[in-house]
Amino acid sequence: MRRMIFLCLLLAFSTAVTAGDDYEAEIDHLLQFVATSGCTFHRNGTDHSAADAADHLRLKYRRAGKYVGSAEQxxxxxxxxxxxxxxxxxxxxxxxxxxxxxxxxxxLTTLRDPAVSH
Structure with missing residues (x-):
């Protein structure tokens, strides 16, 4: 019985960790998407390259990531x-x-469902 409880707890914990890792992988994907987009980003009246924009967003995420629990956030x-x-x-x-x-x-929508095209 104890072994069954332990296995259930282990499964629940690993599922929670995996779910937590999913949004971080999505954020990493979005940051890479920004970096390689070749687009121009406009921030506070100034234009920035895609690589600079990705670096800025990484910095914001490092500093305020504790307030983020999903890719949407x-x-x-x-x-x-x-x-x-x-x-x-x-x-x-x-x-x-x-x-x-x-x-x-x-x-993000395309990442989650590649059949959706934008």
Whole structure:
């Protein structure tokens, strides 16, 4: 009986750890997506390269990651607007400018379901 309880607890713990790792893997994917996008990021009135934008978001995540428990929270709390000015971030890809949050949500949707194309 004890062995069964132990195995159930072990399974529950490993499932919780795996679930926790999933959102971190998704955030890592989003950061890589940003870095390799070739798009221009607009933050507080200044244009930034894709690599610089990814570095900035990594820094924000390192500093405030404890407030993030999902890829959605990463997008909403760290990757959509300046934490200093409150101004929204935008991204320009192939001549089209859009809010960075919308762009990242589309990338997250595609990651989770590759059959969905944006």
């Amino acid at each position: 990463f997008i909403d709390r760290l990757a959509s607007e300046s934490s200093w000015t409150g101004k929204p971030y935008t991204v320009t890809c192939a001549g089209v400018t859009q809010p960075s949050g919308e762009w990242l949500y589309a990338a």
